[in-house]
Amino acid sequence: MEEENNIPKVYDPAEVEKKWYAYWIEHGYFHQPVDRSRKPFSVVIPPPNITGKLHMGHALDNTLQDILVRWHRMMGDNTCWLPGYDHAGLATQIKVEEELKKKEGLTRYDLGREEFLKRVWKWKEEYGDRIVTQLKSLGISCDWDRQRFTMDEGLSRAVREAFVSLYEKGLIYKGTRIINWCVNCRTALSDVEVEHQDDDGHLWYVKYPIEGEKDRYLTIATSRPETIPGDTAVAVNPDDDRYKDLVGKQVRLPIMDRLIPIVADEYVDVKFGTGAVKITPAHDPNDYEVGQRQKLDSITVIGLDGKMTKESGRYEGQDRYECRKNIVKDLDDLGLLVKIEDAPHAVGHCQRCHHVVEPLISTQWFVKMKPLVKAAVECVEDGRVEFVPNRFTKTYTTWMDNIHDWCISRQIWWGHRIPVWYCDDCGAQMASRTDLTECPKCHSKHIHQDEDALDTWFSSGLWPFSTFGWPDKTDELKQFYPTSVLVTGYDIIFFWVARMITLGMEFMKDIPFHHVFIHGLVRDEQGRKMSKSLGNGIDPLEVVDKYGADTLRFMLITGNTPGNDMRFYWNRIEATRNFANKIWNASRFALMNLDGYDAKAKRAPFTLADQWILSRLQHTIKDVTSFLERFELGEAGRLIYDFIWGEVCDWYIELIKPRLYNKENPEERATAQYVLCKVLGDAMKLLHPYMPFITEEIWQHLPHEGSSIMIAPWPVADEALMNDDVEASMTVMMDAIKAIRNMRAEVNAAPGKKAPAIILADETFRPVFEAHKEYVQRLGTVDTLTLGDSRDAAPENAMTAVVNGAKVYLPLKGLIDVEKELARLQKEADGAARELKRVEGKLSNENFLSKAPEAVVEKERTKKTEIETRLNGLNEQMEQLRKL
RNA sequence: GGAACUAUAGCUCAGAUGGUUAGAGUACCACGUUGACAUCGUGGGGGUCACUGGUUCGAGUCCAGUUAGUUCCACCA
DSSP: OOOOOOOOSSOOHHHHHHHHHHHHHHHTTTOOOOOTTSOEEEEEOOOOBTTOOOOHHHHHHHHHHHHHHHHHHHTTOEEEEEOEEBOOHHHHHHHHHHHHHHHHOOOHHHHOHHHHHHHHHHHHHHHTTHHHHHHHTTTOOOOGGGOEETTSHHHHHHHHHHHHHHHHTTOEEEEEEEEEEETTTTEEEOGGGEEEEEEEEEEEEEEEEBTTSTTOEEEEEESOGGGGGGOOEEEEOTTOTTTGGGTTOEEEETTTTEEEEEEEOTTSOTTSTTSEEEEOTTTOHHHHHHHHHHTOOOOOOBOTTSBBOGGGGGGTTOBHHHHHHHHHHHHHHTTOEEEEEEEEEEEEEETTTOOBEEEEEEEEEEEOOHHHHHHHHHHHHTTSSEEESTTHHHHHHHHHHTOOOEEOEESOSSSOBOOEEEETTTOOEEEOSSOOSSOTTTOOSOEEEOOOEEOHHHHHTTHHHHTTTTTSOOHHHHHHOSEEEEEEEGGGIIIIIHHHHHHHHHHTSSOSEEEEEEEOOEEOTTSOBOOTTTTOOOOHHHHHHHHOHHHHHHHHHTTOOTTOOEEOOHHHHHHHHHHHHHHHHHHHHHHHTOTTOOTTSOOOOOOHHHHHHHHHHHHHHHHHHHHHHTTOHHHHHHHHHIIIIIIIIIIIHHHHHHHHHOTTOHHHHHHHHHHHHHHHHHHHHHHTTTSHHHHHHHHHHSSOSSSOGGGSOOOOOOGGGOOHHHHHHHHHHHHHHHHHHHHHHHHTOSTTSOEEEEEEEOTTTHHHHHHTHHHHHHHTTEEEEEEEETTSOOOSSEEEEEETTEEEEEEOTTTOOHHHHHHHHHHHHHHHHHHHHHHHHHHTOHHHHHHSOHHHHHHHHHHHHHHHHHHHHHHHHHHHHHHO
16 A cells, blocks of 8 residues: 555544634635625625524524525625624523522512613623624634624614604504513513414303393303403394394493493304303403494403402402412302303413413504505515515515504613603603703703613614614615525514515615525424424534534535425434545545646547536536526535536546556646546535535645635636537446446346456447447446447347447356346336337327427437337347247 | 415435426445445335326426315404
8 A cells, every 4th residue: 555645534524624714714705895896795694692502593594695605705796794693682681580580599670770781781791602603613604894783882873763763754653552461571572472372271151140131141251261350341243133132231240240331343253152252451452452442441450460450359469360260260159150161272472481471451662564564565576575485475475464563662671772751841752863861842851761672673673784884874785785685584584574674665765685585494303393392402513513514514405495394314414424525535536646737737638538527517517506596505506416426426537547547648647637626626616605614625635726715716617518429428338337237236247356248339329439448348347348330240148238329248158047137138128118108109199299399209209219229129139048 | 264385215305497217315135345435336126206187299397176294374252
């Protein structure tokens, strides 16, 4: 062994990845200043929460972005990928509160607003960029110089501007309405932050005595008996004959002993329950509506703490669920409980803490959405903003069409405080871009700011432009807005995408991005969602440690299709790792045979193999690029994989070995070296967006121009090098070689040793075989190869295969089991006959001939001839065998 | 109650504008250490493309319906 080369046989990503990431940072490749002369390509990262820990979703999301960004950077676009993170108001506050409770046994109220916020900032400084560090280990090429945080001064200014501007237009208002209240988080929530799930519930049927009529009752069904103290009416459908005479009368509300009216309202479904509904405007959104229509009072019986208020009489102070039990019991004791039915019930839960959300009447800030969404819907419907895959357009537009006003105030401290001040003296309410110290109306110093903070999504909704300096008119904004593409999961279309489009159209009068590239979820091997509670999450960093970021990235991108969920399979990780190792060894082979290589040295003309691989390379470049243009990242990746492994490694490298090993002919050797470098180099470029590290490592070893593959120009397909004749010739040779291998394996002939073969080729391909005998000898493990004309008589005692353009024989005297061989040939012939029948059927169909395009018909004709030739060859051979 | 998605080899998945002998990886079987790679090579078996109709010269691909599964939206007490 004279293996002087010290490149390891097995690729070890750990060190390589660390090295190159540092190198890229050091050279500032991720950062590009604004260059108005070049086409922009910009992406803003979906900002991870500062509380976040990297999970598979992030890995997928950011790899997708990185592939697009790296590709466009290589294409020469003025590329900007802006990173950052989100303060995540409620989520972060909960986290810090938990820590405070655990470590010091304190609540935020113990500390007070100012001190508590100091703690959150401290927490943010300590842990806030942990996720950013984790992202870096994936190899993503964000411009870290442009990193933003939603609570930065600049972004906070944008929030102020947006709020005040909407306020001045009357699109933000303060109102007292029924809202979603989390009794655990003690804050209002928007509709999208409430997750509905079917819980096991019951329907309690309760008799309400009708006033003035002895022993007559109206029976209602309720899933929430604890709200009975808040009832202010009972409603029936106006067309319900059962109850027509009762409308206008009153019932005596059980327990509370209060008279409430019986009203008629369309809302009531005659067929459901008893057809009579108790109305509690303060604790049910529907009842609230009915209450508005019927001008009913509303009585709040459940407080902000989830406990019964004094309006509930003797239940005051009880927890809402405890009260439920007690009321049911009391009703039973009174003989008013008719029956209890099991009934699944859709109950709203807080997205953050999962406690049951309570509908309550409360004074909050809202954004009036209807006037805003018009432009946001239009720009999607007319295609200015394009969802990929397209089906998410419908998800988006139907949601937007049914939009309700957006509750944006939160009773939390961490976040952007609502920029509204109230004058204690004159009662004025004013929104202001700057902090106020006195009332602009009466000049009183007795003013105070609204206590609430804004929904986190209000600031994230401004992200595509606030990050580039809005409301200032910066160069960045001019160049990079609208951004090119937004990459995100389908789970936050409503939370985030919809808001960005809405607010972008409002404030920038332009779309925030041209494409929304939606991906699915990464699930576990059984297809379950990865979650903390199941403990089935796989840490991306663990995969990176064990197999490298390149492997994780490639695995996440290939083997699934845009917008669909995918499963995480260790076994696919291993397969991808093997691919990385394959690339590694192919380049290792190249490097070991590159000694004395001089790109300028005199070269021999290209051989068939050279022309073939160069032709295949051009097609690969063309197809990969067009798949990338259509966001078909998985398909593009697959093409690169197939090209490298299936064509370069399996065929080309094997074919050029003799030339590389033979130092007696330097010109031929130089040609092989040149083509190998060219093909590997371009392949590395195509693969670079997917596997940035290993491609950089290899590219740096290969002869190259420039300082990094990541800024090397993206390959352009050279049409002049695409050669159909060459590809056809190689295909025939490859088919013949495969036929030889196949036959030898069938009879297990001379395993590992060379054996003779005979090929009778037709006139088109005979010269090809003659010129490249050694291809067949080498890859078919053949010693003597006898060539002849396809019209020559077939050799006796030989196994046969017929491929398009040639007949292949293995003279395996003694090894052939005539019966088995006949069976094998018969099977082949049967297949060919079946196929022939189908083709003939087509070709004898008048409709096919007249209606199908000429090219398709022609194709069928050639197919027919080919099959016939093959079939004849097989039949001939079988006849001969039968004579033996 | 609406809507979307999925259904292709034992398993995980690809199959753009309808025309391939329907593919890959993995698993399985056989053979193989020829100077990149056993994280490898060669060969093989394995699919009535969920079902039923329709459109078409031609359907895994388009349309309608059925079944099964997943998900999102929705105020039925």
